[in-house]
Every structure is written in C-alpha cells, then in structure tokens.
Amino acid sequence: MAERFSDEHGTRIKRVLDDGTGPALSAVAASWRRSATVYGLAPEDGGSVVTLTEQQLTEARQAMEPMTRAAQGVLDRLFLAVGDTGCCVLLTNAEGVPVERRGAAADDETFQRWGLWPGAVWSEAVEGTNGIGTALAEHRPVTIHRDQHFHTRNTGLSCTSHPIHDHLGRLAGLLDVSTARDDATEGVMRLVAAAVADAARAIESQAFRQAFSDARIVLAGEAERNTVALLAVDRHDLVVGATRAARLALSITDERIAGNLAASEVLSIGSVETDLIEAERGAVLRALALNGGNVSAAARALGVSRATLHRKLNRLGLDHAH
Numbered sequence: 001m002a003e004r005f006s007d008e009h010g011t012r013i014k015r016v017l018d019d020g021t022g023p024a025l026s027a028v029a030a031s032w033r034r035s036a037t038v039y040g041l042a043p044e045d046g047g048s049v050v051t052l053t054e055q056q057l058t059e060a061r062q063a064m065e066p067m068t069r070a071a072q073g074v075l076d077r078l079f080l081a082v083g084d085t086g087c088c089v090l091l092t093n094a095e096g097v098p099v100e101r102r103g104a105a106a107d108d109e110t111f112q113r114w115g116l117w118p119g120a121v122w123s124e125a126v127e128g129t130n131g132i133g134t135a136l137a138e139h140r141p142v143t144i145h146r147d148q149h150f151h152t153r154n155t156g157l158s159c160t161s162h163p164i165h166d167h168l169g170r171l172a173g174l175l176d177v178s179t180a181r182d183d184a185t186e187g188v189m190r191l192v193a194a195a196v197a198d199a200a201r202a203i204e205s206q207a208f209r210q211a212f213s214d215a216r217i218v219l220a221g222e223a224e225r226n227t228v229a230l231l232a233v234d235r236h237d238l239v240v241g242a243t244r245a246a247r248l249a250l251s252i253t254d255e256r257i258a259g260n261l262a263a264s265e266v267l268s269i270g271s272v273e274t275d276l277i278e279a280e281r282g283a284v285l286r287a288l289a290l291n292g293g294n295v296s297a298a299a300r301a302l303g304v305s306r307a308t309l310h311r312k313l314n315r316l317g318l319d320h321a322h
Contacts, residue, residue: 035128049115132157
C-alpha cells in the first residue's frame with residue numbers, strides 16, 4: 001500500500017488507516033478505508049473527472065424529472081442564500097451524478113474544472129471520500145471539508161450533502177452545496193449544512209405533495225429535526241402514501257399501505273388525530289354547504305355513499321347539524 005500513498009496527503013491517510021482504531025472512531029477514516037480497500041483507490045489517482053455521455057445524462061435527468069420539478073424553487077432560494085459565498089448548489093441522483101445545478105456564471109469555469117457539474121460522477125467508488133458519494137454510501141447528511149477528501153486533487157473543496165427520498169420513501173439522490181473558497185471554514189460549512197438540510201426537507205415535502213396531489217396531506221406527529229413526516233390520506237381515510245420519516249416513525253410499509261391502512265390506525269394520539277379529524281370535518285362541512293345541506297349530493301361530491309357520509313356525520317358530531 002505504501003507506494004500507492006506516496007504524496008503528503010496519502011501518507012497522512014495511510015498513517016490513519018494503519019492505526020486500527022482510526023476507522024472505528026472516525027466516519028471519515030471509515031470512508032477512507034472503504035476508498036482504499038473496497039474500491040482500490042489511491043489518493044494521488046484520479047487525474048480527470050469521470051463524466052457521463054450526453055445520452056447518459058439525458059436519461060439520468062429523465063429518471064429524476066419528478067424530483068427535479070419539485071426542487072426548482074428550492075434550488076433557486078438556496079442558491080440565493082449561499083451563492084455570494086462562492087458556493088454552487090447541486091441536485092444529484094442516487095448514483096451521485098448531478099442532474100441540476102445552480103451557480104454564478106463567473107464561477108462556472110472553476111466548478112466545471114473541479115467536476116461540480118451535471119454529468120460528473122461523484123460516487124464514493126469513483127471519487128473516494130467526498131460529500132456526495134459518502135452521504136449516499138452512508139445514507140446520512142455528511143460534510144467533507146478540504147483534506148478530509150480522499151483524492152488529493154479534491155482537497156481544495158468543502159462539500160456538504162443531504163440525502164433526499166422520493167414519495168415512496170426510497171433514496172432518490174441528494175442535495176449538495178460545494179465551494180472551493182479558502183475562507184470556507186468548518187464553522188461556515190456547519191451553517192451551510194443547516195440550510196442544506198432545510199432545503200432537502202422542503203424538496204421531499206414538495207415532491208410528496210406533488211405525487212399525492214389528490215390526497216389530504218397530514219403531518220404525522222413530531223418529526224425529528226431535518227426530517228418531514230407526512231402522510232397522504234384519501235377520502236376514505238386510508239393511507240395512500242407516507243414519506244420516509246413517517247414510515248420510520250410509524251412503522252409504515254408498502255405492504256401495510258396496500259392492505260388498506262386506516263389513518264386512525266397509525267394516528268391514534270395527540271394533536272395529529274385532532275388535525276386529521278378537523279380536516280375531515282372541514283371537508284364534510286364544505287361539501288354540505290356547497291350542496292345546500294343535501295346529504296346525498298354532498299356524498300356524491302365527496303365520492304362516498306350516502307350511508308358512509310351518514311356514518312361520518314355521526315362520528316364527527318355533525319349528525320344533528322344538518
């Protein structure tokens with residue numbers, strides 16, 4: 001291994017990897033070990049950026065289209081927040097390939113040279129430890145600052161990345177903000193990381209609402225920081241969709257959803273149930289109001305039978321109101 005770690009940066013990595021406790025104590029060191037032993041990379045390797053062909057990039061963009069459409073406004077706002085600090089914003093697919101980018105035109109040449117550009121491949125298997133590839137490999141938010149990168153040629157970069165999941169809870173890609181500025185300190189990158197996390201959450205939420213535009217969207221309890229726990233509920237109060245955060249928090253699976261999972265079965269406590277009931281009550285009252293209090297007409301408008309609506313009226317305490 002020694003001859004493969006011949007530059008100064010490589011020598012430092014080798015020293016850490018030779019210390020058996022290093023990878024166990026440090027996520028960065030663990031990624032370095034994967035880069036060296038699993039992928040067979042060396043720090044001084046990788047002189048040029050691996051890039052997809054135009055056709056491959058077009059296909060990657062088409063596959064990401066629903067997520068990209070949901071992300072447009074969020075990407076614009078995030079770039080407005082971080083662009084003046086010399087950062088670019090990237091939306092990648094699950095293979096670590098940027099399919100959408102925001103950056104200042106004056107910096108385009110620099111970022112294209114670094115490979116922070118649509119079509120470049122930033123998987124850990126290709127580039128070793130880096131924000132995009134390592135966040136995807138470990139399925140968690142990651143910031144890789146300068147010489148924490150594996151490849152020596154990437155040690156001028158600071159990158160912070162946050163995974164993004166689709167409307168089915170699957171890993172779809174991630175959001176990344178990268179810079180090559182010398183004044184991008186670790187403290188600055190921590191602030192950027194918070195903005196990236198909020199933006200990633202907003203993209204997931206928008207993509208979920210977009211995918212279930214005909215359903216009622218319900219916040220599923222107290223979401224953990226930087227997650228969004230949402231359920232999509234149909235007019236029969238059945239769960240038709242759940243974000244990854246909601247799936248983890250409420251033990252929701254595709255099989256449970258396919259088995260006609262009632263919203264009340266997973267939303268049985270606290271304000272969430274109250275919110276769901278109030279939303280349903282509002283929908284029923286609007287249907288009745290628009291139909292002059294006629295239960296049969298309101299049932300048709302809601303897409304349920306007259307008997308079902310009567311049961312709802314009774315359960316919601318509205319049976320004497322109309």
